[in-house]
Each structure stands twice: as structure tokens, then as C-alpha cells.
Amino acid sequence: MGGFRGNHGRQGNAAHATNVANERATAPYNFVSLPDKILPAELDAYHDALLGEDEAAIHSAFRSFLQEKGKLSGHIDLDIEALAPLFIGGNGVETFAPAGHAILPGSSIRGMVKNLIKIITCGSWHGDEDTNDRHIYYRCLMAPNGSPAWMVPLHNLYASKMNITLPNGQTGYRAKQGFLLKDKHGKYFVSPRTDSKESGRILIREYEKKFPDECPLLSRGSYVAWHGAKAYIITGSQPADKLVETQADYDALSPEAQQSSGKQHIRYFSLHDADWDVDHRIPVPDSVINDYVEDTKRNGVDLIEGKDKKTHETFYLTRDEARKRGAQIGDDIVSVIPCGYLEANGKVTAFGHGLCFRIPYDRDVMGAIPDTLKKDTIDFATALFGNTERWSSRLFFEDAEPVDGEVECYDTKWARPLLQPNPTSYQLYLTQDGRHPENPKHWDEAGGVKIRGYKLYWHTPISPWQIPKNETPNKNVSRQLTPIKRKSKFRSRIRFENLSAVELGALLMVFDLSGNGEKIAYKIGQAKSLGLGSIKIHSTFHLDQQDTYEQLFTDGRFQERKDKDDSSGYLAAFTTYVRDNGLERCWQETINEVVEMLDWDNAKKHGWPDKVASMSGNVQTGSVDDRFKHRSILPTVTEVYNG
Numbered sequence: 001m002g003g004f005r006g007n008h009g010r011q012g013n014a015a016h017a018t019n020v021a022n023e024r025a026t027a028p029y030n031f032v033s034l035p036d037k038i039l040p041a042e043l044d045a046y047h048d049a050l051l052g053e054d055e056a057a058i059h060s061a062f063r064s065f066l067q068e069k070g071k072l073s074g075h076i077d078l079d080i081e082a083l084a085p086l087f088i089g090g091n092g093v094e095t096f097a098p099a100g101h102a103i104l105p106g107s108s109i110r111g112m113v114k115n116l117i118k119i120i121t122c123g124s125w126h127g128d129e130d131t132n133d134r135h136i137y138y139r140c141l142m143a144p145n146g147s148p149a150w151m152v153p154l155h156n157l158y159a160s161k162m163n164i165t166l167p168n169g170q171t172g173y174r175a176k177q178g179f180l181l182k183d184k185h186g187k188y189f190v191s192p193r194t195d196s197k198e199s200g201r202i203l204i205r206e207y208e209k210k211f212p213d214e215c216p217l218l219s220r221g222s223y224v225a226w227h228g229a230k231a232y233i234i235t236g237s238q239p240a241d242k243l244v245e246t247q248a249d250y251d252a253l254s255p256e257a258q259q260s261s262g263k264q265h266i267r268y269f270s271l272h273d274a275d276w277d278v279d280h281r282i283p284v285p286d287s288v289i290n291d292y293v294e295d296t297k298r299n300g301v302d303l304i305e306g307k308d309k310k311t312h313e314t315f316y317l318t319r320d321e322a323r324k325r326g327a328q329i330g331d332d333i334v335s336v337i338p339c340g341y342l343e344a345n346g347k348v349t350a351f352g353h354g355l356c357f358r359i360p361y362d363r364d365v366m367g368a369i370p371d372t373l374k375k376d377t378i379d380f381a382t383a384l385f386g387n388t389e390r391w392s393s394r395l396f397f398e399d400a401e402p403v404d405g406e407v408e409c410y411d412t413k414w415a416r417p418l419l420q421p422n423p424t425s426y427q428l429y430l431t432q433d434g435r436h437p438e439n440p441k442h443w444d445e446a447g448g449v450k451i452r453g454y455k456l457y458w459h460t461p462i463s464p465w466q467i468p469k470n471e472t473p474n475k476n477v478s479r480q481l482t483p484i485k486r487k488s489k490f491r492s493r494i495r496f497e498n499l500s501a502v503e504l505g506a507l508l509m510v511f512d513l514s515g516n517g518e519k520i521a522y523k524i525g526q527a528k529s530l531g532l533g534s535i536k537i538h539s540t541f542h543l544d545q546q547d548t549y550e551q552l553f554t555d556g557r558f559q560e561r562k563d564k565d566d567s568s569g570y571l572a573a574f575t576t577y578v579r580d581n582g583l584e585r586c587w588q589e590t591i592n593e594v595v596e597m598l599d600w601d602n603a604k605k606h607g608w609p610d611k612v613a614s615m616s617g618n619v620q621t622g623s624v625d626d627r628f629k630h631r632s633i634l635p636t637v638t639e640v641y642n643g
Helices: 015-024 042-050 054-070 106-120 151-162 206-209 247-251 255-260 286-294 319-325 381-386 501-507 568-581 584-598 637-642
Strands: 027-033 070-084 135-140 163-164 172-173 178-181 186-193 202-203 222-227 230-235 266-268 281-285 333-344 349-350 359-364 395-398 454-455 491-498 534-543
Touching: 015 568, 027 584, 027 637, 042 054, 042 381, 070 222, 070 501, 106 381, 106 395, 106 454, 106 491, 106 501, 106 584, 135 286, 151 163, 151 359, 172 255, 186 333, 206 266, 230 333, 286 349, 319 333, 381 501, 491 501, 501 568, 568 584, 584 637
Parallel strands: 281 349
Antiparallel strands: 027 454, 070 491, 070 534, 135 359, 163 172, 178 186, 178 333, 186 281, 202 266, 222 230, 230 266, 333 349, 395 491
């Protein structure tokens, strides 16, 4: 009983909340807009054969394409200079140095190039490759007086999924209680609670009196306290001066006073109050488990690990311990932990700690990708980089070695916490209606939503990666880094085989985004959100001549190659191909936004660091930027660039 509560009025701080929400959000990243449709690669002309099941037909189709168009082989030399500190993770602290000196691995260069090819060739989207396809979790228990407008619809959405109306007209919980079981095969089930012989709730103060040896709840947060067969589900507490001393005192309060008093009780239920019948177990699908694990924003109790995420204290019972306490489980079960859960069609759809746990939006991440970009069209990235067993990559990336034999690294320092992808911040990740910034669209918005596009990181000449000397690092969220120093120089090579003129043009376009490449810098490695990883690349490309390997010597001397081949014809072939496929307008918009994001000269302008600063706040103190709290909208790439 009780469920959710809260005044949805917007008085008091409402004006401040509106003003803050109208301020621009800032972030060290932004999004290149999605194209109208996929640009099919020339290889897509053989689509049916290449994506069929006949292995002979696959090889025949690919061979036919190469014989018809794939006649260009050669290499692209890359001269790389670090414009900002670089960090390619080796052992987690030291930079990557397998031979005793730091290098930039070919795999990192490959990832950078593939990502840019995917963007500038209007590629397709696949849930297992281009995004972490999962359901985003959220929780919004109440929208109190003075809260920002965005909380109200989200609260209503959460309440519609988690509330039920009881026969007496009061609000209750839709979630049920049970025990999450893990079997020896790694599968999960819930044994539901069936009755309440030993279940109920107890006042926090009375719990403390009943179990005086327990650590004070006020300092524990969320956890599970086992007392015999009973599991007490701790989901937080109130300040000591707000706790009611006895149940009689609580019962004497008016319903309104009880509601305003906040959390006063702890729920508990018993192993004796569970249906242990194997046939009555409710399966938890692997997809639900995976979504739960991917919810990195969950704090407190982790039911899959059976631990507190902060203290690592164990809350689950082993099979033998659970049996001693009253669980009637077989030898196939390895652990037991209490949970709340939602059920539909005989399966668990969501679960968590307590009865007001985080739940997933109905739409997953791929649901925010337009259908026109999810087709099985063979795009340029797939054509060039290969498709597993069907055809192999025609691009090969060498490690970037230091020009002078080795490079210097900075001293090992504690770094600021690295930002992780946070699609729970839908005001940043989803395309918003700029006319209504006070009510941003979330993942389950009626009518659907669209992600903002391909994520790239801004350049920051001043790289604020180190924790200030006067701050103590939080080792739970920070790590030590040993970056490569600025101005370090490397040399690498990309070899290509059997490309068509259009494919070669697409590859060369990566290194000629602005038409001359002068103002473009690239991002590589880790800690991009902290300003690391900016590099300048000067590229020269060379085609293999027909007699490249036949005539290595002329008149007894090594035959010298010309400095470079002319790329203009291949670049023109690709742009003509884009135009012929009806994508010139949105493709040009894509190129413009990529150039704006990778413009190193613009990043050196006065005030730039403030435009691309993180809103995360101080992790040490727990403070968070008000614009983040009030879901301020992230401006577009062009708005940031020209603002």
C-alpha cells in the first residue's frame, strides 16, 4: 500500500527550473545527423547472392565484382602528430607499448577510419555493431512541488507501469516479491512469494531496536539484511530527526502527515513464504538479464552479482545456506536473493531491489533508429571491411611507429573520471523539439523518437585530464593514466587491395574531409571526453602499378616511386556516385557537420573549452550542474560551432 506520492505543482523554484532548462547544455561530444537513407555500396548490386546461404554463389559474386571493378591496389602513408596527449590502453595505466616503446596500434587506426567511413558514406545501422542495442532503464518515483516540468510526464509513465489501484481506492504496487534463483547453467528464475505468514513491514526505528548489533541504517543505504529465514529489503532511510519512533506514533498521524513523512518502514518477507515448486518457477529471459547488466546507472544492490555495488558486500545465499534457512530448492540452484519483479505472459519482464526499482523503457535503442537505416543493404563500411565468413576485408592497417624510434610519455597521474555513454540522458541523445525544451522527448515518447546521430568528440586544445593536486582521487571512478606527450610523431600505412574507383574515393575522403585537409584533426584512443586523443594526419597515397612487383630494379638500381598519386579523380568518382544515388543534399550536411566537429582551428578560439565542457559536476562532492538536473537540451553541432 502507499505506492507513489508527490505534488505535481510547479511553484516555488519553478521559474528557476524553467530558466535553467532554457540554458544550453554543454558536452565534450555531439552528434552528426543521420542521413535520409543508406548509400548502397557498388557491391550491393550482388546483394542476393552475397547475403544468401550458398557459399559457392557468395564466392562467385564477390569474384565477379573484383574482376569487373576491383582493380585498384596500393597504400596510403600516414604521418601522424599528436596535438593533444594520447592514451592507448596497454595494461590500463601505461600506454600501449608491446615492444618496449609506445605505438599506435593498427587496430585503433582501423577503428577510427571505419567509424568515419560509416558516417561519411551514409552507412546502415546494426544493433550488434553500430550501437549497444538494449533497453534504457529509468525510475521516477515522484514529481514534487517545484520540480522541473520534465519530471511530470516521466513520473506518470513510471506510475502507469508500477502502480495499481487497490479495491479501497488507494494506490498499491504492481511489482511482486519473490526470490531470484540462479542455476548451475547460468539461467535465472523467480520463485514467487505466495502468502504473508512471515512477511510484512517494520518501522525503521523499531528495526534498529530489534537488531541493535546491525550497523545503523542511516549509514548503509540499500542492502539486504538476512535474519533467519527473513530477508529485510533496505531501500534507503531518512535523516534521524525525521524518523518516527514507534508504530503507534505513526498510526496516530493523519494520512496526509504519513504521506509527507517519507520512508519510515522496511519491508521483509520469508523463505517460508515462497512457492518452491519447480514447475511454478517464472523464467527470466536472457534479454532481460542482459538489459539489467547493461544498466550502468544502477547504484546499491546488484542482484545479478548479489552484491552492493559500492562496498561489494554479499547479499545472496548459497544453495546450502538457503536450505538451512528454509528454502526448498534442488541441487541445480547455486544462489538465492530476494527481489521485486514484473511479470507478463509467464515471464519476468523486469526485476530489481525492492518494489520501486528501475524499469526499462518499452523501446530499445535500435527502436530510435529510422527503419530506412536498418535495412540489410551492403554499405561501404561492410563492403570494404568485410562481412565475417562471406568476404574478407580489403583494407589492412599497420601499427603507427614513432618517427624517431620512441616517444616520451607524461608522468603517471590520476585522471578525472572517464565519461561513459549515458543514453539515460535522453535530452542529449535524442532529437528534440527546440520549441519545447522544458519537456524533452524520452525513449517511449508517443509517436516515436529518433537518436541524434553518430557520436563524435570535440577537440580541446587545453586537455583537463588530470585531477587537481588539491583533490583526492575517488579510486572507484577514477584511474591512472600515462599518456603520450604532445608533438609526438608517428608513421603508419594503410594497404588496400582490389578496390573500385568509387571505393577508393570513399577511403581517400576520410583524409580530405575539408577539401584540403588543413584544418582537420582526428580523434583516437581513450579518454576522448577529457580532451585526449587529438591527432593531425598528413596522408599520401600510392597506387601499385601493373609492374610494381615485376620490375623492382632498373639498370641494376632500385626503382624509385613517385612521391604520390593524384587523388582528385577518385574523390570525384565518389562524390558523383553520391549524387547519382540521390543523397547529395544530406551527404553534404553530414560532411559539413563532421568538418565542424573535427576543426582544430575552431577549437583554439577564445572561450571554446566552456562550450564543450562536461556538465557532470564534481564526482567527489556529488554536485551536479543544474542544467543536467533540469534536462537542458544539447544544441546541434552547427549551433555549438557557430555559437
